[in-house]
Amino acid sequence: RDRQKSYADLKRKPMKFQVGDKVMLKVSPWKRVVRFGKWGKLNPRYVGPFKVLERIGDVAYKLDLPKELSRVHNTLHVSNLKKCHADEPLAVLLDGLPLDDKFHFVEMPVEIIDREVKRLKQSRIPLVKVRWNSKRGPEFT
Incomplete structure (x- = not known):
């Protein structure tokens, strides 16, 4: 030991x-x-x-x-x-x-910054960029 x-x-x-x-x-x-x-x-x-x-x-x-x-x-x-x-x-x-x-982190979306639609063959994929209310600051999306 x-x-x-x-x-x-x-x-x-x-x-x-x-x-x-x-x-x-x-x-x-x-x-x-x-x-x-x-x-x-x-x-x-x-x-x-x-x-x-x-x-x-x-x-x-x-x-x-x-x-x-x-x-x-x-x-x-x-x-x-x-x-x-x-x-x-x-x-x-x-x-x-x-x-x-x-003790779960609660983060809520504040605003939608940008939207984009990507195309993959026959389907469309919506992409959304969101700003959250986190303590880390507004630059984190």
């Missing part, structure tokens, strides 16, 4: 946070389980930043989570955290993301 642990530890990097550090919370899908939203490659993988309140043991931390995440326990394993290196305004904030009660 010690030999196996030594091989596994070579792939891991030790992560330790101090009280008051800003960390990002991992919300990406894992093992076909959808957490905090729909399955998709363009969804944010981390949300935050959140402040570390307390260190519990060697691998657990207590975070200052907002009331939108009241159903998520505020004590998390270090594997679900990532140090926040970005400035505050550049980070994806949780209050800007429209979430329903099951």
